[in-house]
Amino acid sequence: MILKCQNTMKDICMNRLYYAAIIEHIQEDHQMLFLMGPRQVGKTTTCNSLSKKYKYFFYFSWDNLNDREKILIGPKAIVEVVGLESLMDCKPIIVFDEIHKYSDWKNFLKGFYDSYFNRASILVTGSARLDIYKKGGDSLMGRYFLYRFHPLSVGEIVDQTFPNTEVRLNPIAISETDFDALWQYGGYPDPFIKANKRFFNRWSNLRFQQLFQEDIRDLTRIQEIKQLEVLANLLKFQVGMQTSYESLAKKVRVTGHTIRNWIEALRSLYYCFEIRPWSKNISRSLLKEPKYYLWDWAQIEDLGARAENFVASHLLKSIQFWTDAGFGCYDLYYIRDKDQREVDFLVTRNDEPWLLIEVKLSSNKAISPALSYFQQVTGAKHAFQVVIDLPWVNRNCFEETRPIIVPAKTFLSQLI
Known part of the structure; x- marks a missing residue:
């Protein structure tokens, strides 16, 4: 049913x-x-x-x-x-x-x-x-x-009860209207409820002003607000990419050390979040460069980058809720080695690899061979290629342990 x-x-x-x-x-x-x-x-x-x-x-x-x-x-x-x-x-x-x-x-x-x-x-x-x-x-x-406390997500929209387990064993279908509003306007309650482009633009501009004219001023010692705004805008176009602090420093005209401090300030005020590479048991892994994603994925114009951020935000919300609620200790990474093999996300449970997730906007892509490779290397139980435009399927994704393509509407409904 x-x-x-x-x-x-x-x-x-x-x-x-x-x-x-x-x-x-x-x-x-x-x-x-x-x-x-x-x-x-x-x-x-x-x-x-x-x-x-x-x-x-x-x-x-x-x-x-x-x-x-x-x-x-x-x-x-x-x-x-x-x-x-x-x-x-x-x-x-x-x-x-x-x-x-x-x-x-x-x-x-x-x-x-x-x-x-x-x-x-x-x-x-x-x-x-x-x-x-x-x-x-x-x-x-x-x-x-x-x-x-996170913005709304697919899992929270379909079920607001306190969970007894990490994942819902029975997925619940989200309406197309709700999914489209979440995708286009983000998970902050006001723009999600309104689902109106003009309201979203006004709300976004005001929120940006509050962040830089009030929060940054009140809670940090940063004086170069205009340059910090430039950095924040640059991060929107680097979602899902490995971060070069020196490259950003040249564009903003400050030192690499300053860029690191400013990004930390933006993280502390919930503008962006960081995902670092997983290196344990990965030969020729990348050890340093983090990736950054926005708390509000609706600000990202590139649809492929928005898809990756959309899923990253759902995963971050889930691992933090599971940890805060006492289900265990969870963390979120990406995997990439020097041979250019990469999987978008790895979720660990009590420091052990558990979920591998590759994100695709469209269903016209074959399953990534990196999922199978890194599942063998890490021993992760599940390996999912999560596709945004696939229709909901009434199946428990977590019954599968082989690399498999799954709809975002199904997979995300089983998370928080």
Whole structure:
């Protein structure tokens, strides 16, 4: 029987997979829960939806002046607003949004958590990676769990329930309308819901301005904003290619060291992500050059590059969710050797090769011989050539262990 996703676009965006993950965490764990991901990906909307389920819900945003004043006063001001010194019939939910912009955020959270973890469930959301704030402050080790919050994906559109296993054994068909909107307008909720080119263009321009005129200014020491914008634009045209820092440095007119630092800043603010080569047990492998992909694949005009980025984003979301949810330790690589053999992606599970994935836009390409070669070399259980334009097939891709061509609509529906 063919299963169809019946939810509307708006329903999907309001009922995110991460909502189920948050509920499970609140019920099972006492640690703080950190939700980190790009601007406008749905973190705040998802957290605010908790107010419908929980009697006591409090939201404090560093970007709100009144909330910021309370945070600066210290934990006692929050305690007074929430009423933590009074008898309550259930734990309140307290959300701190964008608090990483506060220079002493670690000490604030550490002190608040150590004093009140048994009286409240604490959520922390932010639009920058936590590891750019390693310096200074006491460690939060053991005091939080993390979910990395991603844009919508095929798997999340067809099923927003918390998974019991890594992959769905039964694929679910995504509607052509939803798939086309996801492909053309990306997985950020607003443009996905609107599915309108003019809205997408306006939204994209505003998001780009916020990144470079607000986030870069507030969270980094980079002064050469215009040159950084040039670098960001160049990366759009290098998706899936091995990165030459020196070549980029010549085009942007800065040093290679500066290019590395700037790309790291763009990564920390969720503009792009890095995939490095896998070299273990690969003779004559490439050991250094990473590839970069965008968090918003809809910004990529070249359709072949967009196809590769589309699948890369789905894989990154899946491996990070599986890791964050405790299914194991997963990572994402590409494979290329000096004999020019290459496979787009390798997913490892607990440091062992598991999935090989080659991406094609069209079904008119024969299966890549590199899949069979690298499956033998790495011992990966599965080797898939994922094709964007193939129709959905009601079969479990993961039943196959031989190299095989599979529809993106089927394969991606089995991921997160």
